[in-house]
Amino acid sequence: MNEKLYRDILDSAAGDSLSRNTNLWPKISAQVEKKSFMLSLRLRPMVLLLIAVLVLLALSGAVYAIGQSLGYIPGIGLVDQNAPLRILAEPVGLTRDGVTVKVEEAVISADKTVIKFSMEGVSQYANPQDLTKCDDRSTGMSLPDGSHLNMIAGYGLDGWASGYEARYTFDPVPSGVNDATFIPPCLQGYMPNANPEDWKLALHFIPAPSQMTVMPVIEVTPSLQAANQNPLTLEKVIETDNGYILAGAFNLPNLPPNEKVLQFGQPPSITDASGQDVPFTFADYKLDLPAEKTPAGGFLWAFDLDGKQFDWPLTITVNSVAVQFSGAQAQFEFDAGPNSTDGQIWENLNIHFELAGHPVQALNVIRTPAGYQFNFVSDDSTVFNSVDISIGDSMQGLTGMNGLDSFGSEAKFAGAVPSGRMTVLLSHPVILESGNWQTQWKPERDPTLSTPTAASQSAPQTCLTADSWKAAFANPQPIPTDLPGRIFLQPKLDDPNPAIYVANPDGSNKQEVGRGWKFQFVSTSPDGAQALFSQEDGLYIMNLATGDKRRIPDSLPGDFGALWSPGGTRIAFLRVESPTSYPSIYMINADGTGLQKATDETGDYYLRGWLPDDSALFFAELTRAGYTLKKLELSSGTISDFFAPKGGNVDAITPDGKGVVFSERIDETNQGLYIAHLDGSNRRLIASASLSSESWSFGQTKLSPDGKWLAIVIYATTANQTDESVTLLNLATCQIVPLSYKDNLLAWTP
Amino acid sequence: MDDLQAIQRLKNGDIGGLEALVTRYQSKAVRAAFLVVHDESLAEDVVQDTFIRIYRRIQHFDSSQSFEPYLLRSVVNAALNVAQRAEGRHLSLEGDLAQVEGWLSQASSVGSEIEYRELKQQIIAALSKLEPRQRAAVIQRYYLNMSEKEMAVALEAPPGTVKWILNAARAKLRSLLGSERSAK
Numbered sequence: 001m002n003e004k005l006y007r008d009i010l011d012s013a014a015g016d017s018l019s020r021n022t023n024l025w026p027k028i029s030a031q032v033e034k035k036s037f038m039l040s041l042r043l044r045p046m047v048l049l050l051i052a053v054l055v056l057l058a059l060s061g062a063v064y065a066i067g068q069s070l071g072y073i074p075g076i077g078l079v080d081q082n083a084p085l086r087i088l089a090e091p092v093g094l095t096r097d098g099v100t101v102k103v104e105e106a107v108i109s110a111d112k113t114v115i116k117f118s119m120e121g122v123s124q125y126a127n128p129q130d131l132t133k134c135d136d137r138s139t140g141m142s143l144p145d146g147s148h149l150n151m152i153a154g155y156g157l158d159g160w161a162s163g164y165e166a167r168y169t170f171d172p173v174p175s176g177v178n179d180a181t182f183i184p185p186c187l188q189g190y191m192p193n194a195n196p197e198d199w200k201l202a203l204h205f206i207p208a209p210s211q212m213t214v215m216p217v218i219e220v221t222p223s224l225q226a227a228n229q230n231p232l233t234l235e236k237v238i239e240t241d242n243g244y245i246l247a248g249a250f251n252l253p254n255l256p257p258n259e260k261v262l263q264f265g266q267p268p269s270i271t272d273a274s275g276q277d278v279p280f281t282f283a284d285y286k287l288d289l290p291a292e293k294t295p296a297g298g299f300l301w302a303f304d305l306d307g308k309q310f311d312w313p314l315t316i317t318v319n320s321v322a323v324q325f326s327g328a329q330a331q332f333e334f335d336a337g338p339n340s341t342d343g344q345i346w347e348n349l350n351i352h353f354e355l356a357g358h359p360v361q362a363l364n365v366i367r368t369p370a371g372y373q374f375n376f377v378s379d380d381s382t383v384f385n386s387v388d389i390s391i392g393d394s395m396q397g398l399t400g401m402n403g404l405d406s407f408g409s410e411a412k413f414a415g416a417v418p419s420g421r422m423t424v425l426l427s428h429p430v431i432l433e434s435g436n437w438q439t440q441w442k443p444e445r446d447p448t449l450s451t452p453t454a455a456s457q458s459a460p461q462t463c464l465t466a467d468s469w470k471a472a473f474a475n476p477q478p479i480p481t482d483l484p485g486r487i488f489l490q491p492k493l494d495d496p497n498p499a500i501y502v503a504n505p506d507g508s509n510k511q512e513v514g515r516g517w518k519f520q521f522v523s524t525s526p527d528g529a530q531a532l533f534s535q536e537d538g539l540y541i542m543n544l545a546t547g548d549k550r551r552i553p554d555s556l557p558g559d560f561g562a563l564w565s566p567g568g569t570r571i572a573f574l575r576v577e578s579p580t581s582y583p584s585i586y587m588i589n590a591d592g593t594g595l596q597k598a599t600d601e602t603g604d605y606y607l608r609g610w611l612p613d614d615s616a617l618f619f620a621e622l623t624r625a626g627y628t629l630k631k632l633e634l635s636s637g638t639i640s641d642f643f644a645p646k647g648g649n650v651d652a653i654t655p656d657g658k659g660v661v662f663s664e665r666i667d668e669t670n671q672g673l674y675i676a677h678l679d680g681s682n683r684r685l686i687a688s689a690s691l692s693s694e695s696w697s698f699g700q701t702k703l704s705p706d707g708k709w710l711a712i713v714i715y716a717t718t719a720n721q722t723d724e725s726v727t728l729l730n731l732a733t734c735q736i737v738p739l740s741y742k743d744n745l746l747a748w749t750p
Numbered sequence: 751m752d753d754l755q756a757i758q759r760l761k762n763g764d765i766g767g768l769e770a771l772v773t774r775y776q777s778k779a780v781r782a783a784f785l786v787v788h789d790e791s792l793a794e795d796v797v798q799d800t801f802i803r804i805y806r807r808i809q810h811f812d813s814s815q816s817f818e819p820y821l822l823r824s825v826v827n828a829a830l831n832v833a834q835r836a837e838g839r840h841l842s843l844e845g846d847l848a849q850v851e852g853w854l855s856q857a858s859s860v861g862s863e864i865e866y867r868e869l870k871q872q873i874i875a876a877l878s879k880l881e882p883r884q885r886a887a888v889i890q891r892y893y894l895n896m897s898e899k900e901m902a903v904a905l906e907a908p909p910g911t912v913k914w915i916l917n918a919a920r921a922k923l924r925s926l927l928g929s930e931r932s933a934k
Contacts, residue, residue, distance in 0.1 A: 006892040009857045013870035014781035018790055022777045024798050025769055028805075120807075282834075560762060576758055583762065604761055 071214035072238045072245070075116065076167075077288025078217065079109035083175055085208035087667075091646060092182075092201045095121075101184050103201050104165075107208070112152060113141060113170040114288065115182055115203075120163035140183040141170045149173065149180075153288055169288055178205045212667050213690075215240070220441075231298070232318055232437040239443075243305040245283050246441060250321065251298030252433075258327030261298045265320030265432040270303065272311040279306040312442035319436045322385055328356035330426045334374075340367045340419045356429050358382040363406055371397060371412040374424065385430040391422050463734035464673070464687035466696035469714060469727060472736035479506045479737055483728070485705040485750050488513075488522045488531070489743035502531070502544060505704070505711070505728070505748065507741035513542060514549075524749035525590070526568040531749075534560045539573060552588065554595040563607040564590070566655070567614035570634075572598070572607055585619065585632065599637055609653025618642075618657075618678075620650040629660060629678065643680040647671075652703040653678075661703055661710065673698065673712070675731060686731060687712065699724075702748040708732060711748055753817045760808050768805050775818060776801075779825045782893060786829035786885050788878045796829045803828075819894065826889050833882035850876045850888060 069082045079085065086108040093102035098121045105116040141149040149170040166185075173180050182201045218237040236247040252261050270278040283304035303316075330353040336346070344367040351362035359379035366373045371394060378384055386399040389409040397410025409426070483505040490500050500522065503510040513531065523532045524544075531542045538555035539562050542548065555573075561583075562573035571590055574583035582602040588595045604622040608629070611618075617632045629642040629650045643650075647665035651673075654660070659675055666672040670690055676683035689697040699713035710729045726745050728737040753774075759767030776797060783793035783800075804811070804824065811820065853876055857869040877885055 005858045006854050007895065009854055009870065009873065010785055010889070010893050011781055013873050014784045016867070016870055017874050018780065018784060022780045022794065024776045024794060024801065025772050027798055028772055028801050029765065029769065560764070574762065
């Protein structure tokens with residue numbers, strides 16, 4: 001069968017099922033500048049399950065208590081705070097053959113060590129035959145004394161075409177030990193020529209800052225009677241910004257020791273008192289629930305509820321679970337004949353046996369390249385999910401359901417596949433058990449009267465926060481009349497022919513200076529009389545008073561990012577010399593003469609500012625490790641590195657050439673905006689926003705020509721509508737001036 | 751503007767490059783996401799999210815590789831994540847991957863347009879009964895033309911998933927691949 005045809009069929013089938021023309025650009029363009037976002041899941045309503053047995057948790061018998069020691073850290077999970085929390089001093093990464101592995105975050109609590117690990121830069125699976133040999137067992141943590149920590153859990157957090165992010169949980173690093181070595185999972189399959197595996201990341205831990213977000217966990221203790229009667233128990237509740245996380249356990253009472261409940265058989269439902277479905281997602285990974293389930297042989301669960309306004313109480317309903325019978329075995333003989341071949345099928349086998357007390361017969365056997373796949377059917381309608389199989393020294397292959405009626409399991413052989421008569425052993429069958437189990441919950445207090453979240457309580461005191469901005473927005477003060485320079489604005493890009501305007505910094509006196517420009521880089525001469533920008537065919541200089549413009553003769557189509565020097569003598573810009581390379585930095589005199597390439601190097605460059613005497617250019621280079629601020633000395637062509645903010649960007653250089661405005665992660669959930677010396681020292685936090693909040697965040701910034709004000713793009717969400725606007729912040733006084741215009745701010749020039 | 755030019759512009763901060771890529775690939779990407787999540791609005795959310803992720807990670811994109819497969823693999827991975835979180839870890843009681851493959855096989859040789867249309871509807875209906883990972887397996891194999899080994903990696907990574915719950919997908923994937931070999 002031609003696989004491309006299958007692809008076309010699927011593509012056409014999907015297209016037939018879609019009801020509207022796709023036009024995502026307006027939404028995407030509105031979001032690309034945001035610092036944070038969260039995919040909003042729209043859950044399909046679940047079918048209300050039939051209720052046969054109703055076992056309700058007696059709310060009056062439940063005890064609610066805010067855990068004194070248990071906390072919830074977004075992105076990390078539940079942590080025991082009986083010992084001081086410690087965090088990673090700084091992210092640690094290694095790059096080899098274009099693949100970067102990094103430990104972005106780590107937390108040590110009294111009960112565990114949590115490592116967030118990412119791998120980036122995988123263009124293809126280089127050696128998939130090697131990768132299939134790899135598994136989580138190679139992952140580890142070692143201490144300076146040579147001992148190793150036991151791994152408790154591992155969760156894949158995210159995956160994309162060129163990498164993935166995962167979280168590993170180990171036993172706690174002992175108090176007093178602040179260094180450890182993380183051994184990443186097997187990477188051979190991702191590397192072009194990776195051999196041997198010797199990746200190790202040295203981690204150093206420091207005490208967690210006092211303002212780190214740790215949300216309180218409400219521990220729910222049901223009455224003993226309710227707990228004994230109800231396998232489905234709610235144990236923990238966490239109130240988040242957008243809803244609740246409910247966590248609990250499922251334990252079937254009185255199971256024989258060789259039976260173990262593994263997981264839900266079908267997805268549970270949550271309904272409110274009116275019978276309406278409550279939207280939720282599974283949150284096992286958020287709480288870092290251990291892969292090994294409860295001691296009693298049940299499993300832990302966690303749901304993330306979307307919203308706080310429901311008709312209380314809520315009812316959680318489960319109607320089937322999967323049970324493994326570890327003591328159940330069956331054995332039979334199979335004769336494959338003298339010379340079995342790949343693809344050969346044996347049917348009408350007349351093999352009958354009993355497995356976990358249920359009659360089963362073999363449906364057929366299929367010879368596979370590495371062994372035999374046996375397919376079975378239950379004679380009493382029992383639903384088997386899987387079963388382990390072995391023939392002599394064979395390995396377990398794939399096992400699972402073939403629809404409701406049958407199930408299969410493959411025995412694989414490392415060497416030659418045997419033929420002839422063989423004994424087949426089945427074990428560890430997993431069977432779906434039906435039932436109907438319920439529990440109910442409602443919050444102790446009206447959520448509309450809830451106290452502020454831990455995140456907002458712990459936000460650092462800075463000039464600009466969600467609270468200070470909202471206060472300034474609600475009580476606007478007069479806009480200062482002495483704001484320096486002019487600003488350049490552009491409407492949102494869903495305008496097919498976008499204009500660029502020049503205006504006063506408060507948005508007044510707006511004048512169109514051109515249309516149809518797709519490159520958003522604008523600079524001006526030091527006196528503000530001339531604007532420098534890109535068009536499709538090169539760089540242009542416009543006289544803002546007359547509107548006359550001229551193309552710089554030696555510029556080329558695609559030249560961009562031009563930045564006029566403060567002394568007015570030079571213009572720096574970026575030029576891409578081949579379609580597959582990064583740009584180089586070029587210089588040209590302000591009169592259009594003297595074009596020269598400033599450096600032979602190329603990179604993902606962003607021009608940020610000049611020294612006041614035009615002798616050096618500051619730029620940021622973006623690499624896999626993030627942004628680095630660099631300086632290019634024009635006389636020598638020397639490039640020197642200054643500073644690399646962690647998880648942020650280099651926004652601007654102060655007019656005196658001594659300071660830098662940059663963004664950086666404060667911690668897992670907060671992003672900060674700082675001003676500091678060029679090497680990142682003497683930093684001052686001037687704005688902060690919670691990354692987990694969708695209601696308020698900040699984006700790009702522009703520094704005023706005199707360096708006293710910072711224009712900051714603000715994203716504020718109310719009633720599912722995100723408004724983007726510009727706010728001015730006085731860096732000396734912390735005065736906050738929200739402005740009314742909604743256009744993109746391209747530049748703040750003299 | 752070709753893909754390379756659009757990506758270069760995007761790497762240099764010009765979101766006009768992103769606009770070109772969105773315009774060119776959004777429909778195809780939404781169709782791929784729909785095959786996994788089976789909800790049009792959710793599919794659009796997934797693609798929107800993926801484009802924004804690519805925008806933020808564009809510095810990591812290797813310009814020597816084609817953009818379209820990179821995008822579509824990212825979309826299917828994201829769609830699988832979303833579908834699993836939306837639908838949870840549970841066992842499919844209805845799904846039959848062999849049935850999907852059967853409809854695909856029939857649709858590949860059908861002559862009548864009406865019959866072809868009916869078969870496509872049956873394919874969508876049969877896909878909707880599969881677990882998210884099984885759906886993703888079909889899309890990875892037949893829509894993205896991924897190899898068996900790449901699929902095994904994609905279905906198992908990121909690491910640490912509950913191994914046993916994947917068994918159903920693996921068994922059916924094995925059945926699917928076995929049938930494909932037989933067809934060849």
